[in-house]
Amino acid sequence: MNRKNFFIIAGILLILILRLAASGYADGIPDLRAGWDELWREMMIDILGIGIVFLAVTIYLLVKYRRKSPNEEGSAKKLTPLAAFGWIVIPVFIFMADDIFLAAKNFTLWNQYRNVPANAMVIDVEGFMWGWDFRYPEGITTTNELRVPVGKPVKLNLTSRDVIHSFFIPDFRQKWDAVKGKQNYLWFSAKTIGEHVITCTEFCGVLHSNMYGKIIVMPENEYNKWVEDNKPKGGAI
Structure with a gap:
């Protein structure tokens, strides 16, 4: 060369x-x-x-x-x-x-x-031994069940009530720690209607393996109706 x-x-x-x-x-x-x-x-x-x-x-x-024989010597340049x-x-x-x-x-x-999209809806998540609490902007609270509209970016603000937990959504390839006294976040946008498993991937005690929940992805009109039916009377508190 x-x-x-x-x-x-x-x-x-x-x-x-x-x-x-x-x-x-x-x-x-x-x-x-x-x-x-x-x-x-x-x-x-x-x-x-x-x-x-x-x-x-x-x-x-x-x-x-x-080498083709014991006595052969190389001749390469x-x-x-x-x-x-x-x-x-x-x-x-x-x-x-x-x-x-x-x-x-x-x-x-x-x-x-x-980088969370500007139009993302924000939901607060608190991990505890051994479950997940979700609080919506409208004042609705649920445990181990998160409902979101299909196609809408969702930001989850993560914290913990006690020990360190790790919020993991396998189907969305999303995972982040929930730490007491600190707020972390992740976001996702579900593309199809259906259910997805939530689990904790940080060992947090004897019932760690039971610390799971689900995300229910709904059509937007059904989600809006669910919000209207379940939000506290008089608005968020």
């Missing part, structure tokens, strides 16, 4: 890195669950693909240049310093391009995960 070809290849790889990084930040992902799942699949595909390529190259070199440098730098560039691409997508998802 001469000097000119080396710098051409290095330049192409650098452009690829920058392009992949930029595309990772530019793509909007409205469904966070789909975004995390897609990122996980891409990581597995990348790891598998790169592993297969490097394994194939390693096996090829081991077979091609293996020594690499020039530039060629040796290229064999090191080009694989590093490939790994960097892949890592930066995945990191950029991860940062994009993380920013969306922490």
Whole structure:
């Protein structure tokens, strides 16, 4: 590999890195669950693909240049310093391009995960041994059952009455700690009508395994009717 070809290849790889990084930040992902799942699949595909390529190259070199007799000595030409440098730098560039691409997508998802939409409805959540209390803006309170309208962003303000709990919605790939004296938050937007499990993923005592609830995603008109039927008379208190 001469000097000119080396710098051409290095330049192409650098452009690829920058392009992949930029595309990772530019793509909007409205469904966070789909975004995390897609990122996980891409990581597995990348790891598998790169592993297969490097394994194939390693096996090829081991077979091609293996010693065929006990007294055989190698006759391969020594690499020039530039060629040796290229064999090191080009694989590093490939790994960097892949890592930066995945990191950029991860940062994009993380920013969306922490930036709550302006039109989100806000519900207060208090964990306790061993359940979850939900308080709606209209003054409604429920235990271990959270009702939300389909397609509406929902912000959950999380805290704890006693020990540390961890609020986890497996179907939405959402989890955050609920800590006494501190308010954390997460948000989600349910895309379809149905029910989803809520559980605690921080060991919190002998009945930790029983600390679960459910989210009921309803059509908006049914949710509004439920609110009207259950809110305290005279408004929120």
